[in-house]
Amino acid sequence: MVAWGSAYGGTMAGIRELADHLHLSIGTVSRALNGKPDVNPETRSRVLEAAAALGYVPNQSGRSLRQGTTNAVGFMIESGNDVAGNLDNFFLGVFDGVQIVLSRHHLDLIVLPCSTVEDPHQYLQRMVARRIADALIISATHRKEPRIELLQKAQIPFISLGRSAMPDDYAWLDLDFEGYALRSVDRLVAKGHRRIAVGMPGNDINLGFVFHDAYRAALARHGLAYDPQLVLRAASSDQGGYHIAHDLLTLPDRPTALILIYEFMAVGVYRRLQEEGLAPGKDLAIIGFRESPLASFLTPRLSCFRLSLRDLGVGLGESLLASMPAFADVYPRGIVHKVWPMEFVAGGSDAMDVR
Amino acid sequence: MVAWGSAYGGTMAGIRELADHLHLSIGTVSRALNGKPDVNPETRSRVLEAAAALGYVPNQSGRSLRQGTTNAVGFMIESGNDVAGNLDNFFLGVFDGVQIVLSRHHLDLIVLPCSTVEDPHQYLQRMVARRIADALIISATHRKEPRIELLQKAQIPFISLGRSAMPDDYAWLDLDFEGYALRSVDRLVAKGHRRIAVGMPGNDINLGFVFHDAYRAALARHGLAYDPQLVLRAASSDQGGYHIAHDLLTLPDRPTALILIYEFMAVGVYRRLQEEGLAPGKDLAIIGFRESPLASFLTPRLSCFRLSLRDLGVGLGESLLASMPAFADVYPRGIVHKVWPMEFVAGGSDAMDVR
DNA sequence: AATAGCCTCGTAAACGTTTTCGGCAGCTAT
DNA sequence: ATAGCTGCCGAAAACGTTTACGAGGCTATT
Incomplete structure (x- = not known):
């Protein structure tokens, strides 16, 4: 032979x-x-x-050349992103779910990390021109997101993990920031809180706006006034949480509750409170965002919302396939807009009752 | 027109x-x-x-087909890995550095996340067969690492982030676990500690063995006996740290110091100590491993070693290019074996003096 | 018995690029 | 004036695969 x-x-x-x-x-x-x-x-x-x-x-090059397809799906992340770089990594869990779906259709997932020294839009443009994947997933969407227009123009199937403030003619899947704000405010109001602050990023990541608007609507529903002073902005990191707590403590009529949009901000908040001899959950009610290993190791445990990253990835993958013509027979065609539900997990951080 | x-x-x-x-x-x-x-x-x-x-x-497919090259470098990570999934993400910083180097040579970095439901070896085999990249970086190397043989057989240039216990006929770059163990023991002994425990993973990730052997050698150098009971094994996570602290507290002649191989284990250690009313740095000297945002937010600050992830990525990228024939003219050829240095950062966690 | 149709397979074009080869100028040196 | 050399460019093959097309053999129908 x-x-x-x-x-x-x-x-x-x-x-x-x-x-x-x-x-x-x-x-x-x-x-x-x-x-x-x-x-x-x-x-x-x-x-x-x-x-x-x-x-x-x-040989993949041979087939790609002939059929104009790569049998790969790209997932763009930004390694310079605060959120991506801090503490519990959100994305690895999501990758897992996406890949489980893709592998059923002989597609591979390749992650495209945009470096800190490159503009995300330019980076994506290069990847698109390179035809590196048949479809793409983008994340960390801003309010105005030029990447969406780019992908639409290039006619590449894609889905965004996170909405933007642009016309809804593209597929997206997003966490339930409205539900988060509404349910958190409801819960805190039920415990007698009337001055409820929020900690959120100062940049134009869209989720901040979604969260902020829902927070404001929730206050109105309970007849509470919206006070711009209670909207505390800082970097999306534990350090940012530290600054948020610091600012909160200097407010004239000190709020009794704080809702954070990133759970790892809680680390900094706890730290700042402890410096002042204050106890989370006793002197300030705190609700974090997503349950993570970290949340359960803070003292007291952080009240937050549970979410399966893997399931989220599966949903993301399936929704993406639904927008790929090649899989029109297996997944129902259509532009998916999906808000991902979360389940409340009570910790001691918001146990404080002020009635 | x-x-x-x-x-x-x-x-x-x-x-x-x-x-x-x-x-x-x-x-x-x-x-x-x-x-x-x-x-x-x-x-x-x-x-x-x-x-x-x-x-x-x-068109990349066209060039790939003709020249048999993809102009891409793959970086395989395991999304199921405890280390990857917990707290501060080590890899994103490294990606950044790798990409900075690669972009100078018109190479793109694509990250290949092996899902939890697939065998890493099989996964890599698929990627190799797909010829998805011209060169590869692998990580989380075990003691016996079949992926190394696979890549050698396939004649694909590669570098491993982390040594294995196999013959040194491949390129690797690794953190200085020996230096870490030696310097940590030296420091603790100088403060009068004589029973020094270590917290490390129970699996066969090679770095555990490197660390363990150096720890043992350092003890011997100071005339201290090696006590297997002081080698505490648990999962590579904050929870693992919790268990390690728990086990440590039950030891007959309680150790006065603990060296952790992963800094995020410290979160669990702190937690367990606090449950017992014990103070880190006062009742137990603790040295974490790598400086991370987390380390500075623990109370007291965690003593650890500083390391630029981006520089590490740059070193990784350059060493990889050195093993690619296509870049023989720009980088000196050769199989690189490099131990990456780290700089000590004193925190309060090992301030305790028992002399 | 002739023809239409189906099943199976071989032939060859096509995908977009790189690269080898040869050719045609123009120039220099004899 | 001719041979050789150099600089520049066009023609065409090659990379490995998919796929449109057609050819042949067989069965079934008229």
């Missing part, structure tokens, strides 16, 4: 070698491997068997 | 359209773009100008 195959570590077998070995034409072999109808069932199994035996894997 | 170019959002311009537009052959255009010598400087600038104007970007 000739030294075919990857088993020998030499040059990998191509479809040509496979065809010669089987005394078939490469066209037939290709059709057999790709499940095309006009091929004898018996020859098909022969081909499949030989392909497995020789460790044949089709 | 015809509707060429991506500006119109239509089908992107190919080298064919570019050549027609310039009244040149595609061969000449290609040579001009790729900096080949036999092309008139004036025509070259004409070509470059037109390419920029039309927004021409070469």
Whole structure:
């Protein structure tokens, strides 16, 4: 036998070698491997068997060139993003779920980390021009998000993890920031709180605006006045939380409750309170955002909302497939707009009752 | 003018359209773009100008097919890995540095996250067969690491972030776990500690063994006995740290110091100590591993070692390029074995003096 | 018995690029 | 004036695959 195959570590077998070995034409072999109808069932199994035996894997460049498809989905993240870099990593869990869905359709997930020294829009443009993937997932969407227009213009199927403030003619999936704000305010008001502050980012990441508007609406529903002083802005990090707590403590009529949009801000808040001899959950009611390993290790435990990252990834993957023409037969076509639900987890951080 | 170019959002311009537009052959255009010598400087600038104007970007599949190269470097991570999933994300910083180096050579970094439901070895095998990148970076290397043999057999340039216990005929770059153990023990012994425990993972990630051996050697150097009971093993997470502290507190002759191999274990250790009314740095000297945002927000601050993730990424990228034949002219060839230095940062967590 | 139709397969074009080869000028040196 | 050399460019092959098309053999229908 000739030294075919990857088993020998030499040059990998191509479809040509496979065809010669089987005394078939490469066209037939290709059709057999790709499940095309006009091929004898018996020859098909022969081909499949030989392909497995020789460790044949089709050259991706060849197929890409011919069919204009890469069999890969890209997930762009920003390594410079505060959120991405701090504490419990949100994305790794999501990747897992996305990949589980994609692997069912022989798609691979490749993560595209935009470095801190490059403009995200330019980076994405390069990736699109490179045709690095058949479809893309973007995240950390801003209020005005030029990347969305870019992808629409390039006619690349995509989904955004996070809404923007732009027209809703694209697919997105987002966490339930409205529900978070509403339910948190409801809960705090029920415990007698009337001055409820929020801690959120100062940049134009869209989720901040969604959260802020819902917070304001929730206050109005309870007949509480909206006080701009209670909207505390800082970096999306534990340090940011520290500054938020600091600012809160200097407010004239000190708020009794604080809702944070990122759970890791709570680390800084706890720290600042402890410096002042104040106890979280006793001197200030705190609700974090997402449950994470961190939340359960703060003292007292952080009240927050539970969410399966893997399920979120699965939802993301399925919604993306729904917007890919190639999978129109398996997933119902359509532009998905989905708000992801979360489940409240009570900790001691908002146990404080001021009635 | 015809509707060429991506500006119109239509089908992107190919080298064919570019050549027609310039009244040149595609061969000449290609040579001009790729900096080949036999092309008139004036025509070259004409070509470059037109390419920029039309927004021409070469089709990657076409080039890949012809030259057998992808112009991409893959970085495999395991999303199921405890280390990757917990708290401050180590990898994002490293990505940044790697990309900075790669971009200088028109290479892109793509991250390959192996999902929790797939075997890492199989996953890598698939990526290799797919020829998804020209070179690879692997991480989380175990003691016996089959992925190394796989990559060697496939003749793909690669570097490992982390040593294994296998023959040193591959490139690796690793954090200085020996230095960490030695310097930590030295420091603690100087403060009078004689029973020094370590907290490390129970699996066969190689860094645990490197650390353990150096710890043992450091003890011997000070004439201290090695007590297996002081080697506390638990999951690589904050929860793991909690269990480690718990176990430590039940030891007969309670150790006065603890060296952790992952800084986020400290969160759990602090928590467990506080439950017992014990103070970190006062009742138990603690040294974490790497400085992270977290370390500075623990009370007292965690003593640990500083390290620039970006620089580490740069080193990783450069060492990888050194093993790629295509870049033999720009980086000195050779198999790199590099131990990355770290700088001690004193916190209050090991302030305790027992002399 | 002739023809229409189906099943199976081989042939060859196509995808977009790089690269080898050869050719045509223009120039220099004999 | 001719041979050789250099600089520049066009033609065409090659990369590995998919797929449209057509050819042949066989069965079934008229």
